[in-house]
């Protein structure tokens with residue numbers, strides 16, 4: 469059994485954690501043992517095997533759907549073509565979508581790839597001999613002000629004065645850190661925590677403009693409902709929206725929930741389920757366990773949301789291992805609660821499926 473079976477406690481909001489994640493090898497899938505082989509394990513071996521499988525099932529993927537691949541492509545175009553000299557304003561990328569669809573997963577996946585690629589091309593040190601940090605990642609929390617946003621950036625770079633000084637001073641420190649480390653991409657996650665409707669909404673938009681000018685990097689902003697919140701129009705309101713510079717400088721990309729409307733949608737859902745079932749380490753799994761026998765059911769339970777689907781699979785696998793079923797069935801999954809939003813929406817979807825109005829089947 470591989471020694472790397474535990475969960476990894478990376479804190480991505482610090483360079484130390486982010487870089488450790490970038491450097492960490494791909495997880496190794498635990499061996500698929502038969503029920504007979506499992507029963508032949510000693511108790512200790514079995515506990516360890518089951519523990520390794522739980523961690524594995526909690527970290528499946530990322531699976532990249534056509535939608536996500538499209539977004540990755542767009543992000544890559546924005547980031548890689550932003551090669552103008554530092555004195556010219558760079559455009560920013562915005563990944564704006566509803567909760568639980570995989571925004572963070574996608575942004576981090578892209579960031580890690582980009583980071584590795586940059587190290588590959590330019591080496592681990594800058595020309596001046598400093599450690600190269602191609603990507604910085606910060607995650608906003610409720611009540612993030614401009615000062616705390618700048619402080620977060622300083623903290624990412626482990627600046628010794630990350631908590632002292634006003635917003636401008638901290639911003640200057642952060643931009644110096646980014647310059648020295650030759651950072652090329654800054655991912656700011658959960659940007660919706662900057663409330664654009666508040667009095668200082670305009671100030672925030674101006675601050676982003678300042679950041680884009682000051683840092684010779686591409687910003688990738690990730691958040692929920694940012695177009696609706698007026699982030700792109702700088703809170704100017706619909707009538708004056710054409711004056712907003714942000715809308716011209718930012719390119720918006722988005723991901724949608726899974727759907728079963730078109731044949732293409734149903735194919736995407738099936739492909740995803742096939743990919744997931746291939747990765748499950750359950751002794752009694754069989755081809756079609758998810759993609760054929762549970763396709764409708766999983767759609768109704770998850771309402772096509774990645775987070776709800778993966779939570780259900782993870783908990784289902786845990787239960788299947790614990791009970792010794794070693795496979796996922798509707799009966800087993802029926803006993804598992806999912807998040808509140810999907811439990812509420814599930815009722816409607818199930819009745820549509822019962823009446824034949826919705827199905828994950830490829831034909832029809």
Ligand SMILES: Nc1ncnc2c1ncn2[C@@H]1O[C@H](COP(=O)(O)OP(=O)(O)OP(=O)(O)O)[C@@H](O)[C@H]1O
Nearest residue numbers: 528529530531567568569570571572573774775778
């Ligand atoms: N591409 C993917 N492959 C596998 N699992 C995924 C993928 N995207 C999302 N998930 C699962 O969904 C969960 C939630 O995803 P994530 O945190 O990326 O969503 P989000 O859109 O950032 O949500 P929020 O709006 O709450 O920040 C992840 O923890 C993971 O289990």
Ligand SMILES: [Mg+2]
Nearest residue numbers: 571572573657
């Ligand atoms: Mg997120």
